[in-house]
Amino acid sequence: GMMFIQTDVAVNPGNSGGPLFNLNGEVVGINSQIYSRSGGYMGLSFAIPIDLANNVRQQLVSTGKVTRGRIGVQIQQVNAQLADSFGLDRPRGALVGQVISEGPAEKAGVKPGDIILSVDGRTVERSDQLPSMVSAIAPGKDAKVEVWRDRASKMLSVKVGTLEEDPVQKVSNSKTEEPAKADKLGLSVRPLGTEERKTAETDGYLLVEDVTGPAAEAGVRPGDVILGVNGKPVKSLAELKNATSSGKVAALLLERGGDTIFLPIKIG
Incomplete structure (x- = not known):
């Protein structure tokens, strides 16, 4: 933007x-x-x-033409709860929800759950600052990108690409099994079968069937696909429960309507 x-x-x-x-x-x-x-x-x-x-x-x-840089990430704003769940000192930066396959960011090692703190030494205080920073960089140039990962700062070199349309993903809403309840979060989820995942073109394994309590308050919706918690992938209900067994806030990575978003859920 x-x-x-x-x-x-x-x-x-x-x-x-x-x-x-x-x-x-x-x-x-x-x-x-x-x-x-x-x-x-x-x-x-x-x-x-x-x-x-x-x-x-x-x-x-x-x-004779205008080209804008891109690195191939989908981002969102970091609020106080998300900053806390990722161990960041305060709300700042741009939280990476999705990394486009074969894009510049993926090739450089950027991962979902990374928080971009700076680009070429320019501080990213708000997520809406990142697109204009990147678009001003000439395609083909190597940009020094500072990310927050595993509660520590890390520097990556990203070869900036040319802005273009990125593919979006489809999310499955079909039902084949009874949902299981993750009581602590208020989530009713069920595993997605291999064919469902292939048809939906999703990397997720858990489909949200119903929400109550903390999950509903956080904005989780039926039809969301759970990809991970606090930047770590989860592939089963057991992994989901284990990932949310401690701490006060969990950053849930969801796939929704072709987009990926982080939502902070109170668990303590």
Whole structure:
């Protein structure tokens, strides 16, 4: 996603593309859009940051096209509960929920459950900062990516690729067996058969059939496929129970509608 400068500068239809100045007379952005219910200015406008606009201009002048970097990960924000479950000092960084197969990140050794803390020395405080950081890096360049894994910092070198559409996965919702209850979490799950996993194109082994208690409060839904806990894969109900037997919060990695997400569940 693109980051915008939010201002209260009066911008009306026809003003898009005009410069946004600071009090020193420097151009800091390109006016882009407004929030409006009437079609006219209502006190809220947005501008494209000038460094991003300059990057686009330079690429158009030199190559005639714009290419953006990608590393092939799906990310989410780190909240206080997730930070606690991964042993991070405070909420920061971008939590990796999915690593695209054969993508730059996978080739570099990035794993689901890693928290990206910095790219080429630039700190990632919020997950929404990462896409713009990566897209500004020229494809083919090696980027130094700092990740948080197993309660320690680790440096990886990722060869940045070109932004393109990534494939999504399908999730199975068929029923063949009776669900088993993981009482502590409020999860009713059942194992997925080999053919089900192949048809659904999923790497998960446990399908959520019903949710109550902590799982329901955390936002787990029937039809979710459980992939892991706290960055470690789980393939059976026994492994799920073992992975959530201690601690106060568990970060449950789920597959939902082709996406993968972490949800923090209170277990203590």
